[in-house]
Amino acid sequence: MYNRSSGILLHPSSLPGKHGIGDFGTAAYKFVDLLANLKQTLWQVLPLCPVADGYSPYQSPSAFAGNPLLISLELLRDEGFLIEDELKDVPDFSLDFVDFADVEVWKMARLRQAFQNFENNSTSEQKNIMQSWSSNSAFWLDDYATFASMKIISGGLSWTEWPVGWKFRESGEIQLFREKQAPEISFQKFVQWQFFKQWSSLRKYANQRGIKIIGDLPIFVAYDSTEVWANPELFELDENQQLSSVAGVPPDFFSETGQHWGNPLYRWNEMRKDGFSWWKNRLRYSLEQFNIVRIDHFRGFENYWKIPATAATAAEGQWQSGPGLAFFEEMKNELGDLQIIAEDLGLITPDVNVLREKCGFPGMKVLQFAFYDENNAYLPQNYETSNTVVYTGTHDNNTTLGWFRELDELERKRLRVYLDKDVKEDAVCYELLRLAWSSIADIALAPLQDLLNLGGECRMNLPGTSGGKNWGWRCRNEQLNKLHQHWIKNLTETYGRNQ
Numbered sequence: 001m002y003n004r005s006s007g008i009l010l011h012p013s014s015l016p017g018k019h020g021i022g023d024f025g026t027a028a029y030k031f032v033d034l035l036a037n038l039k040q041t042l043w044q045v046l047p048l049c050p051v052a053d054g055y056s057p058y059q060s061p062s063a064f065a066g067n068p069l070l071i072s073l074e075l076l077r078d079e080g081f082l083i084e085d086e087l088k089d090v091p092d093f094s095l096d097f098v099d100f101a102d103v104e105v106w107k108m109a110r111l112r113q114a115f116q117n118f119e120n121n122s123t124s125e126q127k128n129i130m131q132s133w134s135s136n137s138a139f140w141l142d143d144y145a146t147f148a149s150m151k152i153i154s155g156g157l158s159w160t161e162w163p164v165g166w167k168f169r170e171s172g173e174i175q176l177f178r179e180k181q182a183p184e185i186s187f188q189k190f191v192q193w194q195f196f197k198q199w200s201s202l203r204k205y206a207n208q209r210g211i212k213i214i215g216d217l218p219i220f221v222a223y224d225s226t227e228v229w230a231n232p233e234l235f236e237l238d239e240n241q242q243l244s245s246v247a248g249v250p251p252d253f254f255s256e257t258g259q260h261w262g263n264p265l266y267r268w269n270e271m272r273k274d275g276f277s278w279w280k281n282r283l284r285y286s287l288e289q290f291n292i293v294r295i296d297h298f299r300g301f302e303n304y305w306k307i308p309a310t311a312a313t314a315a316e317g318q319w320q321s322g323p324g325l326a327f328f329e330e331m332k333n334e335l336g337d338l339q340i341i342a343e344d345l346g347l348i349t350p351d352v353n354v355l356r357e358k359c360g361f362p363g364m365k366v367l368q369f370a371f372y373d374e375n376n377a378y379l380p381q382n383y384e385t386s387n388t389v390v391y392t393g394t395h396d397n398n399t400t401l402g403w404f405r406e407l408d409e410l411e412r413k414r415l416r417v418y419l420d421k422d423v424k425e426d427a428v429c430y431e432l433l434r435l436a437w438s439s440i441a442d443i444a445l446a447p448l449q450d451l452l453n454l455g456g457e458c459r460m461n462l463p464g465t466s467g468g469k470n471w472g473w474r475c476r477n478e479q480l481n482k483l484h485q486h487w488i489k490n491l492t493e494t495y496g497r498n499q
Contacts, residue, residue: 007042025072258314402456
């Protein structure tokens with residue numbers, strides 16, 4: 001399905017820059033150039049949606065909107081929506097970590113200034129372009145802009161705590177709010193217009209340089225999100241719009257009580273009535289933003305773990321049947337060939353593998369999981385098909401160096417025997433990349449941290465935790481500059497992934 005290729009996993013927020021967070025500006029274009037120079041042809045960016053408490057893009061207030069913090073203020077300046085003086089007095093932001101709270105306060109103030117300048121100084125042509133984009137995006141944008149505005153007006157309260165007329169979307173109350181708060185709603189639409197305008201230009205540049213973008217689509221949405229507020233009939237809620245059940249995974253090797261995610265579950269039978277139209281819109285939009293879409297928690301389409309909303313842990317859940325093959329047949333009939341990667345990590349039963357194989361989607365292998373036993377399915381010689389994506393580690397793993405430092409003696413011995421050498425800390429990332437790049441998997445990917453041989457203090461996310469340093473890691477320009485003469489280029493050419 002895919003050419004033999006390789007690439008790097010890096011969320012744009014991790015790029016260098018002076019505004020406290022990576023964005024779609026100069027550093028992103030330089031990173032695309034770096035990928036091309038290193039003979040890489042893939043950039044996995046993870047979800048680009050807005051973040052809420054905990055900063056995880058997998059618990060976003062919108063399945064469609066983009067994260068305003070990724071907008072480049074310098075590009076807004078170049079377009080004339082900001083002047084140089086409005087970008088002065090930048091706080092002393094960390095170059096190594098995103099302080100989301102401080103960055104949001106400072107950057108959103110600049111975005112509001114840009115919007116005011118647009119309102120006051122833009123040409124009729126510019127306003128028409130924004131209006132045209134807003135009209136084409138109205139199927140999600142109108143609800144999102146209203147939701148985001150209500151969030152601000154309510155002081156950040158969850159929609160379940162809003163006044164009754166807002167919470168239950170009484171038409172008169174919604175219309176009154178939209179009229180009264182028209183400037184705020186227009187601001188939200190302006191921000192989204194700029195996000196997707198900048199992202200579209202960056203993606204086009206990447207594609208022109210031979211780089212395909214892999215994006216992420218989380219299977220579930222957050223409870224406190226536009227989608228649940230606007231479409232409560234599609235989710236398992238009670239008559240008061242409270243959660244009746246939530247998503248998660250059962251107890252396993254990694255957790256005695258399982259994982260209690262708290263996301264609302266879909267009413268698949270309700271969605272089936274109109275041919276899964278909500279999902280068609282969502283997947284179509286994702287495929288427009290990315291060349292390839294990785295679906296997180298793919299197994300949930302075959303069967304999913306249903307946990308009572310009142311349960312203390314995920315251990316009290318039970319398996320339920322998902323929409324299965326019929327769902328993807330509907331998607332393919334509507335959208336054509338689906339460029340999808342199926343995240344199939346964790347507890348995967350044979351029926352999930354059958355669904356993935358019938359769909360033709362590649363699954364995932366993670367080398368950091370490969371050394372628990374000698375017959376592990378993640379060991380390269382055990383890959384049954386080239387229709388596979390192999391990772392050294394993902395955003396949810398420790399960095400490879402951090403992982404190596406925490407290996408117990410038995411796992412170290414298995415790694416040593418498998419590599420036929422006593423690998424040292426300064427070589428372990430190279431060795432795992434070599435295993436990935438030399439494997440039969442069509443696609444090989446590694447987080448940027450592994451190419452830089454960085455330790456566990458630079459990991460992106462620790463599953464089961466919220467906030468802290470999760471999602472905050474950033475690289476520096478000098479670190480990226482070191483990669484220009486890196487061994488990754490030779491490794492890629494040697495194993496035929498520079499196509």
